[in-house]
Amino acid sequence: MSAFDFLPPFPPASSPVLVFGLLLLAGFAGGELAQRVRLPRITGYVVIGLVLGASGLGLVDTRITGEARMFVNLGLGIVLFELGRRLDFRWLWRDRWLAATALSECVLSFFFIYGALAYFGVEPLPATVAAAIGVATSPAVVMLVAQELRAEGQVTERALNLVAINSVVAFVLAAMLLSWLHHEYRAGWLTMILHPAYLLGASLLTGYLASGATIVLARAIGKHEERQLVMLLAMIVLAVGCAAALELSVMLTLLAFGVASRNLDRSHHLMQVDVSRVGQIFFVVLFVVTGALLDVRDLFAGGALALVYIAARFIGKSIGVLSLAHLSGIRAGSGGLLCLALTPMSGLAFEMMQRTTQVYPEFGSTLAPMVMSAVLLLELAGPIAVQFALRKAGEAQGEAK
């Protein structure tokens, strides 16, 4: 026994909360710097992540990103919930050209990516998985840039609805591809069918049940904004926890939760409380960790193909949007901005890569360099593209049309 036994060991043991605080502060600093040069804050968070992570100082390694995992999931969960709440089926019904646009940009981006990769000699299965991943636009980037600019208007609303739809399509495609993947790796036919069915079905069901419970609770609480906010946050955290525990897709679960609570709450019990204000702290960590997970060295292995991938994706989405945009209620010129707003690539890529790599490590490693290079490039350029599009559309607060 020494007199100093009460002191903690040195260096002190790390803890998730400590990691969270440090990443938050570092990200915040990056955001501030980005803001100074009129870049989106998100770009600042990602750059800080790159500097601290595998590509840079190596301070944030996989152990630390693992510890931050739950905060990342919460951030993603809140964003996906908010995005889901923006998806309005009645709008798609009234403006069917918008629905058609959503469909055509998904289909065309899928086939353009597949075609381009096949042309450059990528095997059919990895090319298909990459194409499925490419269909999705990053909900977090589009949503948060829009919030940062306090953007409102047709380009913003349409972009968010298209993002919600292409995310769902990408999820479904990705889940179906799991079957193919299982088949390729000689898994049993039961696994082939049940794995994707479980992933999709249970994610959707969890989201649906969460929304049902939320609406019932909101009804019991009445129209009290503060109380509804706390209840809703509790339900979101719970849903994220359930999805993680059940090894479901956090993104799909929370997206389904959002969509259902918007479209099933016919009597308007749930108020439009702003959960993303609280979510802000998780969003910062989400992007710092994203930056830390990306490895600049991937660019050497997959950079050239990544450029092909990005170009094919952009062309596919643009043709999909531009060929139909003028038929739906949008002003001339807005179509092009809408295309730009769809460029950021989704964190879905991570989820997908992680899931496939977990099951079949060798498959993940053939696909990873290209997809991760594309994600890296678009994590940096995507927010800037969205910011440009929304500003140019005159939809940012305080900037005239």
Added chain:
Amino acid sequence: MTYDALEFKPSYPFSVGVELELQILNSRDYNLARDAADLLAVLQKTPHPGEVKPEITESMIELNSSVHYRYDTLAAELERIRDALVDAAGRLNLCIAGGGSHPFHAWTDRRIYPTERFRRILETYGYLAKQFTIFGQHVHIGCPDGDAALYLVHTLARYVPHFIALSASSPFQQGEDTSYHSSRLNTVSAFPLSGQAPFVQSWSEFVQYFNKMKGYAVVESMKDFYWDIRPKPEYGTVEIRVFDTPLTVERAALLAAYVQALARYLLHERPFAPTRDVYLLHNHNRFQACRYGSAGTLIDACTQRHVRIRDDVLATIDAVAHHARDIGAERALHRLASDVAGGREDAAWLREQYRSHGSLNDVARLQSALWMGTLKTADVATGNAS
């Protein structure tokens, strides 16, 4: 502007035209949206009667009827324009609402619609321009000449409390219950050129007055006067501007019919001579109507009697009955009278929705559903709007 430019163009007596300033809401939390330009672009591509124009902020839109002689054609046209507007708004996922104010928007969020005139108003009036995101109905009545127009301006002034009480639909502003039936007019009163027309009775005197004000560089055109009632020489009309936009176009048509019948009664029967005393009492009477709606008390300048606005409206509807018949508005005025007698008022309806639903988002949502004709009766507290 020369004398000629302010020449009063005669128009068909008692013809009527309506302008409605409307709210553009998003369909998420029913706050004001900023999509006026996109909405106008869609409307340009869809054929519809009347006209739809931008207003001072990007959250507003103005609907104009064409010129009408009878109640039924006006009502039918307003409904057709409404339907076109609802259809266009639906494609952009927007809602349109009536009502004199949006219940909870923050004026600091508003953006001025980018035209030269609106920018100048912002420059001149500063924050008042953004607070001017309030919504009124203007009714134009055709006049044979300038003198008749001025007679109408000064005699209709007596009925301003009626117009306010019948249309009052702005009990909430900036997220608060103002305790007024029409809080919108308090916002209008902040403008230095609001108020009443000068008490002159011939058009030549009016032109003198106008040229003097123009000489002082106080105004450039008649548009700069935000009077409750003003002559509009280029249209050959008298324009009444104190109405809140009612919650439905049906009500807007009823109000126009009331003014039309009343104007016909005044010009045909000349029941009393214009008197300055009307303006002496104007602010008092106007306040009573804004604050209490038809339960307020007005003082009649001619008889010095204090009367309940509701009773005065009912008496007036009786007095103009046979003029209403001539413009095909007899049944319309019956309906208006029964609404007034039954205490069915837009402001009360809005307050009732707030009481029963508990949030102003719901009020805005129901307000727009009512205007767009998509309201399900099960959703409403008491079905006695308009």
